[in-house]
Amino acid sequence: MRVPPRIMRRLDTLGKRPPSGLLRLTWRVDIDSPLDWLRAQPLLPRLYWRSRGPDAVEHAAVGAADERPAEDGLPPALPACLEDAEARYFGGLAFDPRDAGWQGFGAGRFVLPRLELVRRKHAAELCLNLLFDGRDPDAELEAARAALLALRDARPAEPLSPVVTGRHDTPCRDDWAGWVDRATSSEEQARAAKVVLSRQSRLLTRVPVDPWVLLDAWRRRARHCFHFGFQFSPEATFIGCSPERLYRRDGARLLSEALAGTCRRDGDAARDAALAATLLADPKNRRENQLVHADILARLAPLARHASLAEPGVVRLRALQHIRRDIEAELHPWVRDRHLLAALHPTPAVGGTPRDAALAFIRRHERHRRGWYAGACGMLSREAAELTVAIRCALVTAEAVSLYAGAGIVDGSVPDDEWDELEAKIADVMSLLV
Ligand SMILES: C=C(O[C@@H]1C=C(C(=O)O)C=C[C@H]1O)C(=O)O
Numbered sequence: 001m002r003v004p005p006r007i008m009r010r011l012d013t014l015g016k017r018p019p020s021g022l023l024r025l026t027w028r029v030d031i032d033s034p035l036d037w038l039r040a041q042p043l044l045p046r047l048y049w050r051s052r053g054p055d056a057v058e059h060a061a062v063g064a065a066d067e068r069p070a071e072d073g074l075p076p077a078l079p080a081c082l083e084d085a086e087a088r089y090f091g092g093l094a095f096d097p098r099d100a101g102w103q104g105f106g107a108g109r110f111v112l113p114r115l116e117l118v119r120r121k122h123a124a125e126l127c128l129n130l131l132f133d134g135r136d137p138d139a140e141l142e143a144a145r146a147a148l149l150a151l152r153d154a155r156p157a158e159p160l161s162p163v164v165t166g167r168h169d170t171p172c173r174d175d176w177a178g179w180v181d182r183a184t185s186s187e188e189q190a191r192a193a194k195v196v197l198s199r200q201s202r203l204l205t206r207v208p209v210d211p212w213v214l215l216d217a218w219r220r221r222a223r224h225c226f227h228f229g230f231q232f233s234p235e236a237t238f239i240g241c242s243p244e245r246l247y248r249r250d251g252a253r254l255l256s257e258a259l260a261g262t263c264r265r266d267g268d269a270a271r272d273a274a275l276a277a278t279l280l281a282d283p284k285n286r287r288e289n290q291l292v293h294a295d296i297l298a299r300l301a302p303l304a305r306h307a308s309l310a311e312p313g314v315v316r317l318r319a320l321q322h323i324r325r326d327i328e329a330e331l332h333p334w335v336r337d338r339h340l341l342a343a344l345h346p347t348p349a350v351g352g353t354p355r356d357a358a359l360a361f362i363r364r365h366e367r368h369r370r371g372w373y374a375g376a377c378g379m380l381s382r383e384a385a386e387l388t389v390a391i392r393c394a395l396v397t398a399e400a401v402s403l404y405a406g407a408g409i410v411d412g413s414v415p416d417d418e419w420d421e422l423e424a425k426i427a428d429v430m431s432l433l434v
């Protein structure tokens with residue numbers, strides 16, 4: 001891939017008198033499909049992030065100019081030299097702050113990419129990040145040159161074909177029914193009014209699935225979702241299309257939401273509307289949602305000057321509908337993303353409430369490792385941050401695609417119905433693979 005000569009010349013002049021802090025060198029590129037570009041790049045990590053909504057900007061990134069592991073399951077503070085910069089870190093946190101995470105992913109990590117491709121509606125640009133924070137400036141320039149040399153042209157993909165040869169569910173249906181009965185028993189209900197239980201469906205594949213090709217096909221069926229992908233090693237890639245925002249922060253203005261409570265769609269507008277009305281009136285589904293917004297508002301209270309809750313609405317996805325209530329808050333000026341993540345994650349939409357009792361139930365029963373499933377992932381910067389709740393996702397390895405789905409178990413939950421809800425939540429991605 002051609003890099004403008006002025007960028008190379010700039011690196012040469014920087015060698016003579018290196019600056020301090022972050023330097024971003026940017027140039028226009030002619031790239032229509034950031035995912036086709038990303039899958040052609042040899043450099044790791046490979047990262048992809050697109051926020052929700054029709055005007056969202058696409059980010060595809062490779063390599064690391066800086067990398068911050070999240071210790072204690074909390075996101076790292078961004079380095080002081082970046083406080084003024086436009087630097088964007090991409091990454092995520094595992095679901096359980098006590099879990100070491102999946103192999104290669106860790107409890108959490110955020111990366112300032114070496115190269116970031118940013119695509120807005122009609123234009124794309126590449127940005128090279130150089131960090132002069134006391135490290136050897138020559139080594140930094142050398143790493144930047146090597147990253148530029150490694151750049152490859154976008155490579156259009158072969159379409160996906162069915163590749164699944166087997167499926168293993170953890171838990172199986174019987175164990176699931178036992179857990180739901182247990183979580184809804186009066187004894188457990190006294191401890192946790194809501195526990196979100198989950199399942200891993202490991203789909204064995206005849207040939208390795210290209211995670212970026214799968215994400216590209218999936219995102220087209222999940223238009224009103226966040227789209228993400230994280231690959232830190234050749235062995236495993238985490239991708240997903242999640243409808244759920246953990247939060248978006250613009251300066252001190254915060255948007256969050258309670259997304260919980262689910263029913264199917266019927267392919268017909270009138271029947272969809274009738275199902276949505278039933279959903280909004282259903283006590284079990286209302287309870288699932290109510291426990292989420294009550295917890296988010298309570299946790300925001302010490303961090304915000306004020307916070308407000310919108311009326312319930314229904315989000316329509318391809319095969320499902322969810323109850324959603326938007327939350328808006330004005331944060332105190334001292335609040336950082338570390339505080340927000342520590343307070344909000346994991347919300348009762350994916351953990352349960354009270355948090356400790358729900359996590360204890362999950363740790364006691366679930367045998368698969370959630371890793372980054374139901375974690376928080378997205379983008380952090382000084383000015384703004386946005387994180388999605390990492391649901392509707394898949395971990396892609398050479399031999400298998402593992403899908404994850406959970407359901408909020410509250411008083412009134414019926415094991416078979418909750419199992420069907422899990423099936424509906426993986427239906428979109430399944431239909432691309434089998
Ligand atoms: C946990 C998941 O989804 C969550 C559970 C929901 C529910 O039980 O109704 C709905 C949306 C999410 O809050 C998942 O998709 O894995």
Ligand SMILES: [Mg+2]
Nearest residue numbers: 261262407408
């Ligand atoms: Mg539910």
